[in-house]
Amino acid sequence: MRVRSEAGGEKLVDAYITNNVSIDMPGVHGEGHAMLVLDQDYLELSNYLGTDVHGILGYEIFSRFIVKIDYEDKVLTLMLPERFKPKKKYDRILLKVQDTKPYVLAEVSLADSTHLTTKLLIDTGASHSLPNHWRMRSRAVPSTAIRST
Numbered sequence: 001m002r003v004r005s006e007a008g009g010e011k012l013v014d015a016y017i018t019n020n021v022s023i024d025m026p027g028v029h030g031e032g033h034a035m036l037v038l039d040q041d042y043l044e045l046s047n048y049l050g051t052d053v054h055g056i057l058g059y060e061i062f063s064r065f066i067v068k069i070d071y072e073d074k075v076l077t078l079m080l081p082e083r084f085k086p087k088k089k090y091d092r093i094l095l096k097v098q099d100t101k102p103y104v105l106a107e108v109s110l111a112d113s114t115h116l117t118t119k120l121l122i123d124t125g126a127s128h129s130l131p132n133h134w135r136m137r138s139r140a141v142p143s144t145a146i147r148s149t
Contacts, residue, residue, distance in 0.1 A: 013038065013039075013042055014038070014039030014040070015036055015037065015038050015039065016036070016037045016039075017034060017035070017036055017037070018034070018035050018037055019032075019034050019035075020032055020033075021033045021034065021035045023061075025078075027078070028065075028078055030061075033060060035055075041053070058100075059100040059101075061078070062102075063097075063100075065078040065079060065080065065081070066078070066079040066080070066081055066084040067079075095122065096119075101121060102121070102122045103119045103120060103121055103122065104119075104120050104122060105117060105118070105119055105120075106118050106120050
């Protein structure tokens with residue numbers, strides 16, 4: 001399988017697709033899923049996170065359930081949409097799903113009083129904040145920014 005990098009290059013990756021996979025978690029049973037199996041940890045998640053990572057729960061699971069994440073108690077709760085009763089303190093946030101990735105549109109205010117509408121990727125498993133999917137065509141990088149490669 002070929003994987004194209006953001007830089008436009010290509011890398012050959014050993015990956016296999018397996019079908020008709022059953023998934024069991026407490027209170028959830030799923031059948032008939034397809035799964036991509038990588039030959040090795042190309043993403044180096046185990047090194048990055050400091051613990052073994054055997055897989056990633058993604059769109060196939062999260063698109064079917066209402067998801068509650070309790071970071072303090074380290075509990076992920078999946079609820080069927082028809083059984084979900086939002087509490088009064090909940091706020092509804094509109095999402096845009098594009099190519100199986102959830103985004104939220106947000107207004108960002110810069111130090112020079114400029115206001116921009118941004119499209120932010122929601123990734124609750126990332127160890128960084130606000131991956132940003134907008135391009136600053138005519139904006140100069142602020143002088144306090146640290147250059148990186």
